[in-house]
Amino acid sequence: MNDKKRRLAIDMDEVLADTHAKFLTLFNRDFGIPLDLKQKPGTEIFENMPKEIGDHWKKYVNEPGFFRDVPVMRGALNIVPELNKKYDLFIVSAAMEFKNSFLDKYSWLEEHFPFIPWTNILFTGRKIIVSDVLIDDRAKNFSEHIERPLLFTSPHNVLLEEYERVNSWEEVGEKLL
């Protein structure tokens, strides 16, 4: 019998980390964008405000410290430790897109998910990985090397219908634990 654990890869932004909430906090602080912004389904957050305001997302995301205090996605602190017992769990983040994010993201993981060893943290560009499961909010990260892609619901992806979807960490737990 093969008792090797199955591999589970988990994305950070909009999955483990509520980056959307962090953006809203900053747009609210600087421009009074309401915290309960009604976002048009299938759009990015910055497309839901005047362009000259929305464009600030690039400035925010490149500032050192942006990723350090992003709220943990609701439910993740309960479910991820349980998943870690059952699966060979990896964090896979396309951190290369924002070079100031590496230390912040590493420190954030150390603070909130200290049981995940450095060997299981992949900061990458494109997600060229082989995994039994990948939980991600961006369908572009799903490839034929992912046996079971799970699309984590985020306003920008709600119109996609061709993927198995999870709407919360509770649902992840129901499917994978």
Ligand SMILES: [Mg+2]
């Ligand atoms: Mg993401």
